[in-house]
Amino acid sequence: MSDSTCPSEARAQDAATPAGHLDPRDRAIVLATQAGLPLVPDPWGAVGRRVGMSGDEVLARMQAMAARGVIRRVAAVPNHYRLGYVANGMSVWDVDDAEIDRLGREVAAIEGVSHCYRRPRHRPHWPFNLFAMLHGHSREEVERQAEVLRARLGEACRDHRILYSSRILKKTGLRLGAGGPGSDTQRRD
Amino acid sequence: MPVDPRDLDALDRRLIDCYQRRLPVCIRPFARMAERLGTSEAEVIARLERLLALGVVSRVGPVFDHARAGASLLAAVSVPDAEREACAAIVNRAPGVNHNYARDHAYNLWFVMTAPDEAVLASRLDRLEATLGYPLLRLPMLEGYHIDLAIPIPWAELEGTCPP
Numbered sequence: 163m164s165d166s167t168c169p170s171e172a173r174a175q176d177a178a179t180p181a182g183h184l185d186p187r188d189r190a191i192v193l194a195t196q197a198g199l200p201l202v203p204d205p206w207g208a209v210g211r212r213v214g215m216s217g218d219e220v221l222a223r224m225q226a227m228a229a230r231g232v233i234r235r236v237a238a239v240p241n242h243y244r245l246g247y248v249a250n251g252m253s254v255w256d257v258d259d260a261e262i263d264r265l266g267r268e269v270a271a272i273e274g275v276s277h278c279y280r281r282p283r284h285r286p287h288w289p290f291n292l293f294a295m296l297h298g299h300s301r302e303e304v305e306r307q308a309e310v311l312r313a314r315l316g317e318a319c320r321d322h323r324i325l326y327s328s329r330i331l332k333k334t335g336l337r338l339g340a341g342g343p344g345s346d347t348q349r350r351d
Numbered sequence: 352m353p354v355d356p357r358d359l360d361a362l363d364r365r366l367i368d369c370y371q372r373r374l375p376v377c378i379r380p381f382a383r384m385a386e387r388l389g390t391s392e393a394e395v396i397a398r399l400e401r402l403l404a405l406g407v408v409s410r411v412g413p414v415f416d417h418a419r420a421g422a423s424l425l426a427a428v429s430v431p432d433a434e435r436e437a438c439a440a441i442v443n444r445a446p447g448v449n450h451n452y453a454r455d456h457a458y459n460l461w462f463v464m465t466a467p468d469e470a471v472l473a474s475r476l477d478r479l480e481a482t483l484g485y486p487l488l489r490l491p492m493l494e495g496y497h498i499d500l501a502i503p504i505p506w507a508e509l510e511g512t513c514p515p
Contacts, residue, residue: 270496332451
């Protein structure tokens with residue numbers, strides 16, 4: 163997503179999972195591929211030449227990381243902004259705690275919603291506990307999507323806001339620094 | 352600026368539709384894709400290069416599960432408008448910050464901080480909070496209901512929104 167909040171955020175309860183899923187050879191492959199695969203007939207061999215492994219080993223390790231869930235998927239990641247999704251809003255909702263899991267799953271399936279998360283309230287300043295990123299071709303379309311969400315949430319929802327981003331002040335894709343995940347050696351996108 | 356969807360032909364669109372979620376992790380992946388699309392490996396590679404150059408595709412490669420690669424947290428802070436630039440610069444300089452957005456709300460700066468683990472994350476946030484002098488709203492993800500970024504692209508509709 164080109165301009166959405168927190169695509170690189172970890173789920174809180176999983177975040178304690180040790181990064182030890184990655185041995186040094188896995189880590190070398192991650193570092194060599196996180197900006198993208200070489201677009202050549204044998205990308206694994208090309209990566210292997212950069213990290214000193216055979217193409218077979220690179221492919222096997224990629225498959226293993228995918229099986230373990232370290233790699234969620236390998237994809238041609240689209241830039242939705244360039245595809246005309248120029249409007250996006252972070253919609254935040256104050257939803258009944260007893261209903262939020264059921265409603266969160268329903269909201270996540272609504273068209274235009276990308277990320278949908280439960281987060282803690284911080285009353286009195288921040289009563290909202292459900293976050294849904296909305297994407298449309300115009301602000302009006304985002305507002306219409308929010309209306310659909312409002313209707314779906316019904317009486318379980320007490321209040322909501324849509325926060326539009328007025329400026330991107332920094333945006334970096336996940337960069338596993340050479341010193342370890344989340345280290346200070348992240349590069350700008 | 353968005354691209355004019357008319358610059359993307361049927362093959363470009365099928366490439367995006369079929370592979371925005373997942374492409375094959377196998378020997379000669381682009382040849383496998385070509386087989387499915389009814390074209391050549393060289394054509395798939397050339398198309399992907401062009402889509403990257405156009406910025407329609409931001410990257411062809413792995414999407415990592417960040418939860419397994421450390422800790423991170425969405426945070427927001429409310430700062431006076433006059434100090435927003437200076438505060439944004441402080442946030443951007445803080446270690447581990449990878450997204451920072453100005454938003455139209457009393458909480459006007461929103462950013463994601465990452466760290467190798469929860470303890471380092473907490474200390475980075477504490478340090479940033481002290482430097483800024485304003486309390487951070489800490490919003491850890493408690494549950495993720497949907498983390499698939501694929502959105503079906505309504506090509507016909509997109510064309511309708513473009514001036515002739």
